[in-house]
Amino acid sequence: MQFTLVVYGAPHGSQGAATALRFARAVLASGHRIYRVFFYGDGIHNGSALAAPPQDEQDLLGQWQALQQEHQLDLTVCIAAAQRRGVLSESEASRLEKPAANLAEGFELAGLGQLAEAAALSDRTVTFGG
Amino acid sequence: MGKSILAICRHAPYGNALAREGLEAVLACAAMDQIPEVLFINDGVFQLLEQNPEGIGEKNLRRNLQALPMFGVETLYVCQRSLETRGVDPDRLVIPGAELKLLQDTGEFIARFDQVLSY
Numbered sequence: 694m695q696f697t698l699v700v701y702g703a704p705h706g707s708q709g710a711a712t713a714l715r716f717a718r719a720v721l722a723s724g725h726r727i728y729r730v731f732f733y734g735d736g737i738h739n740g741s742a743l744a745a746p747p748q749d750e751q752d753l754l755g756q757w758q759a760l761q762q763e764h765q766l767d768l769t770v771c772i773a774a775a776q777r778r779g780v781l782s783e784s785e786a787s788r789l790e791k792p793a794a795n796l797a798e799g800f801e802l803a804g805l806g807q808l809a810e811a812a813a814l815s816d817r818t819v820t821f822g823g
Numbered sequence: 824m825g826k827s828i829l830a831i832c833r834h835a836p837y838g839n840a841l842a843r844e845g846l847e848a849v850l851a852c853a854a855m856d857q858i859p860e861v862l863f864i865n866d867g868v869f870q871l872l873e874q875n876p877e878g879i880g881e882k883n884l885r886r887n888l889q890a891l892p893m894f895g896v897e898t899l900y901v902c903q904r905s906l907e908t909r910g911v912d913p914d915r916l917v918i919p920g921a922e923l924k925l926l927q928d929t930g931e932f933i934a935r936f937d938q939v940l941s942y
Contacts, residue, residue: 699940701841733848734841774844805851812938813826813857820941823841 697815700736702822709822742797826937828859832867845942853894864902892920
């Protein structure tokens with residue numbers, strides 16, 4: 694079965710962010726596929742390269758990146774939601790004349806159309822947080 | 824393609840950005856010819872009341888709502904029980920160009936759809 698995950702929960706602020714990660718692992722371990730993980734609302738902060746949680750807490754960013762590498766996951770961050778909240782790729786930072794870029798490796802910025810497409814092409818769409 | 828999509832709007836208009844971002848996602852889906860049905864439930868029913876958010880520096884959500892019929896979302900479904908428990912008179916809900924339909928049994932309604940996007 695093909696899944697799309699939609700994440701509204703900010704990392705280290707909402708349980709939904711960590712639950713989404715564990716759900717993604719469980720989906721893949723069960724032999725299902727993940728078409729896309731779409732980060733929206735406050736969930737876009739999952740794509741910030743600058744998160745630095747204490748060593749004795751889970752490193753959600755590192756775990757998303759490891760899962761992405763292992764399964765070539767599509768981790769898409771909504772560009773409009775990310776611009777509002779300050780998660781920018783190199784090209785967006787330069788286009789918007791901002792002093793730094795912070796989109797983490799393994800994540801891509803894209804528009805809301807990617808959510809509509811993913812919902813249409815997946816058997817299940819599961820939402821976390823919000 | 825060709826899946827039926829329901830968007831559920833659950834948040835009051837300005838307390839959480841998901842109210843606005845949910846409507847933006849609805850419009851984006853509709854612009855891609857995947858016109859969702861839209862259900863307002865829980866505090867989401869407050870989105871349909873007259874609003875005056877300039878005092879808190881917010882853009883009026885009404886513009887997004889009024890755009891829905893232009894994008895093909897012509898019926899807005901509203902949970903009747905959510906209105907009743909919040910003391911909201913259905914006559915106070917008006918979106919020009921859209922028809923409002925009150926639902927008694929939202930569970931049965933939601934179950935009809937292939938995909939549910941929740942905001």
